[in-house]
Amino acid sequence: MKLKNVLKSAGVLGAVGLGSLASQAMADQEFLLTITRPNQLHVIDMSSNTIARTCDIPGPFGTGSIALSPDNTHAYVLSNGTKDVYGFDIRNCDITFKAEQSSPTEQVISMQSIAVSADGKELYTVQNPIKKLSDRFEVEQPRLAVFNIKDGMDAKVVRTFPVDRRITKIAVTDENEVILGGADLKGINPKTGEVRMVSKLASWEKGPLWLPPDAFAMHSQGEQMHEYIMPYVTAKFDSEDWNFETAEWWWGISRVDLKTGKATRDEVLPFQFIIFNFVADPRNPDILYGSFNTLSKHDISKKETLIVHDMPHTYYDLNISGDGKTLYVGGTSSDISIHDSDTLEKIGSIQLTGDMSTSDLRVATIRN
Template identity: 60%
Template sequence: MLTGIGASAAADTTSSEDPTARDYREYLLTVTRPNQLQVIDMTSHTLLRSCDIPGPFGSGIMVPAADGKTAYVITNIWEDIVGIDIRDCEITFHAAQSSGNETVKSFQSVAVSQDGQELYTVQNPVRLMSDHYEVLEPRLAVFEIADGIGAQPVRTFPVDRRITKIAATGTGEVILGGGDLQAIDPETGDIRVVEPLQNWQRGEEWMTPDAFAMHTQGSQANEYIMPYSTARFTDGEQDMATAEWWWGISRVNLETAESERMEIAPLTEVIMNFVTDPTDDNILYGVFNSVSKIDIATKTIVKEQPLDHTYYTVNVSRDGNTVYAGGTSSDISVHDAETLEKIASIQLPGDMSTSDMRVAVIHDAAP
């Protein structure tokens, strides 16, 4: 198991019994329809502000900068990326990616370098001709955040198709979640395989995994998780009916870019997304029709708590004490991490649909 995941994120925290003694504030971020960024105080579980996002709703996918002050959101039906200061709703960055007869979509992919200077997205361009569409090669686009409103890519590099969620590492690479887990150098375009998934070589005993590259939420644990499902065949016939079905993850430490891949629990129910406890990288939380707590060492779901309805995404506080289930509807369900009992509900002014639910941390911050 990797070392370091979660440790650096929790190193400067104080006792969860006295939140006012912390030198930081945590904010839960999500996007709701028609198109607003919601900023939630994670100590009081109250909605602080709703920031209007230009253009129609995209997918609600976003990334907070490392300093926590700005959230970068995909908007305008996946064509634009805007940066919004979560403290006052000021728009500080806007990249309109389509121009002329070329329509550019970014599906789920947005990341910010850990020094806060560059923004990355995978562009999927299509040229609109008079009588047909010309599908162009996908590319990683690199923006300078200092270019602000009207930013244009300063570099682009070809990448594979089907890449969705991405993340920036402390080593200067960008993790690309597609058929396989890859990393690209945004200075040179050089690509390496981090963890093979579609192309893993585990023999006929294992079924090729089905990965789910939708949400990214593990920034406070300084990690990237790609969930997958697979089957281990118990005979030479590859009989699905007798196979052992498993949940698994490919996980990347975003500080070091070290990675690991493992099966984590039997696939006994649908789980939409996973997030690691920032204080214990052996513990995962998952969500769909229930909140699940998974012990990786024993490969078991050790606790489950049924939910009022389906939720798509999950996150956890920086001290590891509180779990949040969000997405889908207009409420966030708040749970005690030890017992998984529901302790609060946060009502929002619109539904979250496919949106991310991210944690932003600002040091010495006012509400």
């Protein structure tokens, strides 16, 4: 080969190599977020499944609930027994936001409910207030509370609106409606307080042969599909005598598309074992994975359970990588179990410094 051809080939290869490096440098970064006792936020690099940094959260552990900013660079967490909210820049652990929700005359608990507006300017919690009087406590009306994130380390409520009781997990649509996970799924406009029914559960009208659903929004971690999934259990009886032993038992889901705010509700699987949380495969919305004492894979278009993998202990929740290939199963204890989504076989684990208890597993994707 002539020298100029060698140099030309080397130049092409060099350009390809530089292009490959540039592509790698510009790749999106995926981080898995969770909280462990005594009270630490862990930022896990999903490319290596190692802890990138650990952020100390002021105050005692809450429930481990986490909400992400729209650009995924900031995480907002409930702390101090879910009375306070702290915001962290997950790139360096800087605390950028603080809201103390209680006062000397009122105690406020927010349970799991925390979310950030679609434009990243506001933060929402559902406050469950108790008035502290000299001789008694008085339970007050729950309310949606709105904070301005720009208020930083001394954020105060800027407006409130009354909401139902029993609300736990909340989420925000692209049109900035707050989805409220309670006895029914409702949506509230955080500017006006107007409420609409999104999906009937406790108040559904399926007839006398159906058991009213038992629904619980402890974890709804559908960021990869930009959705909110609320599981429920129900039963269909063969007569109005309601014989529980002969009834057909079903898992159902209320599923909200956070882009449009539209919801679907359906009984999707025969009830065979407990599932605490569902997450969808971003490659196929009909494929759901569930976790509790087992890790399971389901095709809801066929109402079939495809694979069940026994776990060594209870895991409350799970999440999935953006490419849909890897499952992360956590909560309850101090280990995150990593699994191949095709086979559910375990392919790794991440050991944390304390137990996660009821904490979320969130995937924060930082776009480059």
